[in-house]
Amino acid sequence: MGTHVIKMPDIGEGIAEVELAQWHVKVGDLVVEDQVLADVMTDKAMVDIPSPVHGKVLSLGGQPGEVMAVGSILISIEVEGAGNLKASDQLVKEPAPIKEAAPVVAATKVEAAPVLESKPAAACRPxxxxxxxxxxxxxxxxxxxxxxxxxxxxxxxxxxxxxxxxxxxxxxxxxxxxxxxxxxxxxxxxPSGYAQRHDEEQIPVIGMRRKIAQRMQEATQRAAHFSYVEEIDVTAVEELRAHLNEKHGATRGKLTLLPFLVRALVVALRDFPQINARYDDEAQVITRHGAVHVGVATQSDVGLMVPVVRHAEARSLWDSAAEISRLATAARSGKAARDELSGSTITLTSLGALGGIVSTPVLNLPEVAIVGVNKIVERPMVIKGQIVVRKMMNLSSSFDHRVVDGMDAALFIQAIRGLLEQPASLFVE
Structure with a gap:
């Protein structure tokens, strides 16, 4: 029998160290080739580390939350044959076997790299x-x-x-x-459903959860957030959506409200280029983008992810709908590529039917604006002296006051309101 040492891999982008986020095995476990051993976290990505061999886990190289240098010993596995343990590796002090730590409760993936794991093969698991x-x-x-x-x-x-x-x-x-x-x-x-409970569970803030916490704290500390809320009558655009789905849904695919919102952003941003921007506050440079790359917040099993619809300005309703659907599927399955989760110039976030009345979304730095969509409700409204039932929806949006003036933010949202309430204007050039 020999020992196969797996070292912390070089994930690229000049990264010298990564955080060990979670172990999927413990000392004494039997593992098979391609079985995921651990998750590691860089500044931008959560990456799975698979096993290249069959064998038995001898030792683990660190605790979840520990920052490890690229090239350091991650795990040692007993294998048949000579293994790959070299004399130079033996000089490195092997850590004592550690007790299994609690798995990370992940939430939002900010950006993700392609998964290194390829074929977990349930048939050959222990x-x-x-x-x-x-x-x-x-x-x-x-x-x-x-x-x-x-x-x-x-x-x-x-x-x-x-x-x-x-x-x-x-x-x-x-x-x-x-x-x-x-x-x-x-x-x-x-046991009675009214029995007292005294159990507790402590969740280490490590891995993706730590990165999210850091980014949210950084966003609220560095940007001068302010929010603006406006209600929109979406009756007309919902009627148009239903009509298009009835006429073209079978051949072109069903439309949700999101493609209309993306189109409204594209058209409104033509008059508000200062909002389709990214602010580098260290270099004190604002970059205004002609291209509209819309980040669409997507819920997945591991939390909120933000895939990017690139060049939304060049997409039709159905093109946007297809791309949103493709990216959402990739994000939820963990197969979204790194460049599909970065580079947005403005973000659209929605909780769908759970959208509530008002929300205060946090900016996705270095962007300077995020548009939040609340749920659609039917309400009685007074129009030309008559009480009528209309479909109403709030937009709860946040802006970076260092870059966007309050008046411009209000006018921008009012422009979106006008476009959605008169949806024909979305397509008039």
Whole structure:
């Protein structure tokens, strides 16, 4: 038997060190080729580190949250044969085996790199571990989505037996636990829903969550935020959307409201170039862009991501719709390329049906404007002395007051309002 050492890879862009975000294995686990071992975080990307070999984990090279130099030993694996451990590697002090740390609860990916993992091959994963009793301080393996699901259901993960690789708890394990609880309830032994709870869970702020926290704090500290809210009557544009979908939906695809909003941004920005800009506050330079690269906030299993619709000024409604759909699918599946998640000049953010009445979106630096979309509601409105039911929607937008004057921001949103309330004007050149 030999030892195969995996070093922290050179991810590119001149990066000399990266943060170890999360381990997917622990000492003693059997791993297979292409199985993801760890997630590492650069300033711009979360990257999966796969195993190039089959073997058994001997030691882990750091704790989640630790910053490691490129080329340092990440993990050592016992393999059949000689392995690749060199004399120079043996001079590096191997860390003692560390206890598994809690998985990171990820939220928003700011920018992501192509995933290094290629073929996890479920058929060759290690067999599930036999049921074992966990210590009170032992943290079970589970993805952020499973952890949230368990929290919503009121299930303590330490009581659930995992059936995934290395005992990882899966969604179906939660279902099985609930089913067992239902059986107990029929026997009169289910715990009361009003029973006191004393459990706690501490989540380290590391990896992507740390980057997001840093960026949000930086945005609020460096930019002079101000928000402007206006209500818009979207009855006409919604009627147009329904008509176009009925006429062309089967051949061109269905339209949501987003392509109309993107088109409204493009047309309005022609008269407000100072808003389609990025501000380098260190160099004290404002760059106004002719191209409109619209970042569209997209919810994924790992949090909020912002893929970029490039050159929106040159796209039709259906072209924008197709690109938004393609990028959203790529973001949600974790397959969005790095250049698809960077370079926006203005951002559009929406919570859809959960959009509420008013929001105060945080700027996506170095951009100077973000347009927030709230939900559409039917309300009685007075038009020419008559009470009529109209579809109304608020735009809650934020701007960087260092670059954008309040009057210009208000006029910009009013321009968008006029375009959406008279949707024919979106297409008049």
């Amino acid at each position: 067999a599930p571990q036999a049921p074992v009793a966990r210590d009170a301080d032992e943290r079970p393996l589970a993805s952020p989505a499973v952890r949230k699901h368990a929290l919503d259901l009121g299930i303590q993960l330490r009581l659930v037996q995992g059936s995934g690789p290395a005992g990882r708890i899966l969604h179906e394990d939660l279902d099985a636990y609930l089913a067992q609880g239902t059986q107990n309830a029929h026997r009169g032994s289910a």
